[in-house]
Amino acid sequence: MEGINKEFGIDIAISHAVFKDAGECLWVRPIDLITVKVRATPEWKKFMADGAFNQTFMTGKEFRNWLTLNEALHKQLMGEAGFLAK
Numbered sequence: 664m665e666g667i668n669k670e671f672g673i674d675i676a677i678s679h680a681v682f683k684d685a686g687e688c689l690w691v692r693p694i695d696l697i698t699v700k701v702r703a704t705p706e707w708k709k710f711m712a713d714g715a716f717n718q719t720f721m722t723g724k725e726f727r728n729w730l731t732l733n734e735a736l737h738k739q740l741m742g743e744a745g746f747l748a749k
Contacts, residue, residue, distance in 0.1 A: 667697060 667676040671694050682691060702708075721729055741747050 667694075671695075 668674065673694065676694070677685075677689070677691070682689065738747070
């Protein structure tokens with residue numbers, strides 16, 4: 664959102680979701696419909712198409728296996744990003 668602030672010459676840009684939650688507590692003006700740049704990338708589109716928010720239901724061993732694999736992946740990604748304490 665920081666890039667949007669610079670592009671439109673404003674101090675703070677908020678999403679429509681924030682606007683909806685805050686209601687009349689904010690004094691705002693609409694600027695334009697904006698697609699956040701990451702959502703326009705091929706990587707994001709593939710991520711979404713491959714089921715980023717997959718609603719598969721699992722239990723038992725199947726769920727434990729999935730959880731073990733994804734916990735390791737999450738730890739690896741957070742480590743590579745420098746988000747883990749040393």
